[in-house]
Amino acid sequence: MRILSLSRLYRIKLEPRLKEPPGWYPPLVSFGAIVIALVFGGILIAFVGGNPFLSYAHIARASFGSIGVISDTLVKATPILMTSLACAIAFRMKLWNIGAEGQFIMGGFGAAAVVLTPILPPETPGWLFVPVMMAFGMAAGALWGFMPGFLKARFNVNEIISSLMLNYIAIAWINFWIFGVWSEGGFQMSPKFPKAAWLPRLLDFSDTIPLFRGLTTHTGMLIGIMAAVLLWLVVYRSRWGYEIRLIGDNPRAAQYAGINISRNTILVMMLSGMLAGLGGMTEVSGVVHRLQTSPLAAGYGFTGIIVAWLSKLHPLVIILVSILFGALLLAGREIQPSGIPKMIQGIILVCLIASDFLLRYQIRVSRAGVEA
Template identity: 35%
Template sequence: MKNKKIIKSVASSLLFPLISIIVAMFVAVIFVMWAKHISFFKGVQVMFKAIWNGSFGRKDSFIETLVYVIPLLFTGLANAVAFKTGLFNIGVEGEFMISITVGAIVGIIPGIPPVIHVILVLIAGTLAGVLWAGIVGYLKAKVGSNEVVNSIMMNYIALYFSNYLIMGPFNKKGLAQTADIQPSAMLWRFLGDDYRVNIGLYIGLLMVVLIYIFFWKTTWGYEIRAVGINQYAAEYGGINIKKNIILAMAISGGIAGLGGAVYVSGIQHHAIQMVSFTGYGFDGIAVALLAKNNPIGIIFSALLFGALNTSSISLQMANIPKQIVFLIQAIILIFVAADYVYKWIAEKRKKGALLNE
């Protein structure tokens, strides 16, 4: 009986996002039709073929999808932790960036034994993220200054500080980047050196599980969730709000920072001058929101966003504007935002059922 209930609730919480995704895809077909002046059925055929081949259909593209998924797992999770506490950490982007830079710098140091070096890079990146978000959390808790403003500011400070380090003291002569990190600082690419996918993927999945356990099986996680649901009730229940705000921001920043370190030691192998933001942190907001801040859900929404981002290349090769995939993402989010409609329909049906009895 209990299992049946769980299955039913899982099914109903998956059903709505699935419908949203399908509807969003079909709305996007209209834009394909307009751009290519083709019929609806032709548009469906061309678009779905391009997206499928560009994301899951071929071995290369599937692996590249996974490469996209890695950073999104971390940034999505980082955003979700903040949202769960009732905070909006728009600064995941900056935390991710500063950790790329710090990770690259630690990774350049020669002469450290292999396994230790990778771990040092990951720790350094995590700490950079904790520091970046911790400042914001501390200011929010102690002075009450708005975390959205401060984390936007920290994004820009991360951007300029990173660029100073990358173009200044740690610049590789003649290039807009740092030197490559030492082989000892690289995460293992388990499908060989031809593919960029690496064990960062498993670190990401492990983090998902850890955060899930942390939130639902520990007192600390319970306290953070309580603060997120109702601050005043939580305080009345003896929960220290300030401590939890700082803790949640630090965890959020730490995950984002670990993501940045994984990105540099697994995927990019050096830090490049950042003309603007990387976008992974901002995409993480969407990933978290689509998953309704559920850690397990983030695996699926990161996979979806990763697949869509990757398939933009094959769309371009099929002469379809690659922006279609971002339109799909936006439309999916609009549907997710509008989930009240779904509740409203459910409520109507419930009321109808009562009347019929």
């Protein structure tokens, strides 16, 4: 007598997808991947003695529970938005820029240099201060992106490792300035910037709109959203964006079409560094108001990689996803053990990559003996 089992009755077969899945399918798969990631994360939290339900409920409450914490969530989301835009444009061309962290830090340095060198005197009005800081921040970030781009284009140096090494160099570089030259009374931070060098915050308008009292959301979020829209236009509506996408999808075809890959490698890495540098500028000028290592080298560049991947490199989706990750980082500060947000990010990324399989293959379950 045959023992009937599921594996005898049904056969599971994997087939490559021949046509694009319907539009609702990829977001559903990503959503499913995140749910599974949170389940795994919960199991691990329980394993180290925490309560996963309380941890997750705490994350939700501490990041969206009131208008005050929503504002804080947006503040956290701003640097992530910039760095993930930076990663998205580079990844679109299959340039693995892992150096958004360093480019972000250098952006903060560039902006701070305007105040501290000083390039502009402290009495400068805000309308001049802020744009000049933005320009310097973006230039410093672009320089940090140029280096791995140039080395890749000229010597075929692996950009993953070179851009990552530059992260460590950037940290040592700003440490040099804040421990030594710009140190305020021996502390490991620069003096506070004059008010004119601060990005306007919502609470600055609380005299006219009382609702804004105490809200620290700054103009950086607005700048980030504008950058996202601009990037979307560049990538999906311009000739250059088409070239970038073509190189990313099929470098050989791009070469035959006469597209200069070396030039685009350098330009895209610079644009990527510029966006990350802009993020560093808004963080320094909108939140920290001085140059200091720990708030800048907080891993935004790495979170940006995950957010960009989760958003399928789409600039407008990135806006939304970075707010969610801002919430995770904000709430994560109070969760013990302190490594949990980082671990959850790692698990989410692993599950996302694994779930891509479902986009390329379909699983077909058929009755045994019946040929599909």
